[in-house]
Amino acid sequence: xxxxxxxxxxxxxxxxxxxxxxxxxxxxxxxxxxxxxxxxxxxxxxxxxxxxxxxxxxxxxxxxxxxxxxxxxxxxxxxxxxxxxxxxxxxxxxxxxxxxxxxxxxxxxxxxxxxxxxxxxxxxxxxxxxxxxxxxxxxxxxxx
Numbered sequence: 001x002x003x004x005x006x007x008x009x010x011x012x013x014x015x016x017x018x019x020x021x022x023x024x025x026x027x028x029x030x031x032x033x034x035x036x037x038x039x040x041x042x043x044x045x046x047x048x049x050x051x052x053x054x055x056x057x058x059x060x061x062x063x064x065x066x067x068x069x070x071x072x073x074x075x076x077x078x079x080x081x082x083x084x085x086x087x088x089x090x091x092x093x094x095x096x097x098x099x100x101x102x103x104x105x106x107x108x109x110x111x112x113x114x115x116x117x118x119x120x121x122x123x124x125x126x127x128x129x130x131x132x133x134x135x136x137x138x139x140x141x142x143x144x
Contacts, residue, residue: 004077005034008125009044009084011056013095016111017129019120023106026121029081030103040080048084052098052109059085063128063136069143081128 008029011018019027032047034040041058048056065079090098101109120126124141131137 002073002075004075005040005080006077007032007034007040007044007047007080007082009048009056009058009082010129011048011084011086012114013086013090013111015114017114017117018098019110019112019117020103020107021110022121027110027112027117027119028107028121029125030109034080041082044082044084051103052101054094054098055087056084057087058082060132061136062132063138065122065124065128065139065141067122067124067141067143071143079122079124081125083132 008031010029018030020030021027030044030047030051032043034043041061044058045056048054060083062081062083064081067075067077067079069075069077095111098109099111103109117129118126120129122141124139127139128137
């Protein structure tokens with residue numbers, strides 16, 4: 001059995017949310033694997049610095065998704081979602097500079113109006129994001 005830990009983080013600014021878009025148009029948030037001994041929030045602090053040269057802090061732990069499945073081997077995956085906040089106010093130029101920036105694995109950054117962020121992958125991130133202003137969410141998802 002394989003245990004996978006992945007942190008996802010987003011920034012909201014001026015009514016928009018920073019997402020990532022893959023080659024096939026799949027939207028998600030900036031993601032970082034959590035290694036042994038690492039904190040799930042701190043891997044995102046590092047990822048935002050590495051990809052955007054942006055200093056951030058985890059403002060809110062929005063939720064957790066537990067996914068179970070059996071692709072080639074059984075796995076249990078934990079997805080952590082955090083709202084991240086820049087340590088400094090984003091200028092209009094910084095906001096534009098972060099749009100359409102090439103990222104790892106063929107992804108690009110993309111600012112989207114927050115109310116249009118509805119087709120995230122994995123799907124369970126949509127539920128967490130939709131309820132981001134409310135209580136902490138803990139979801140379970142069984143892969144088919």
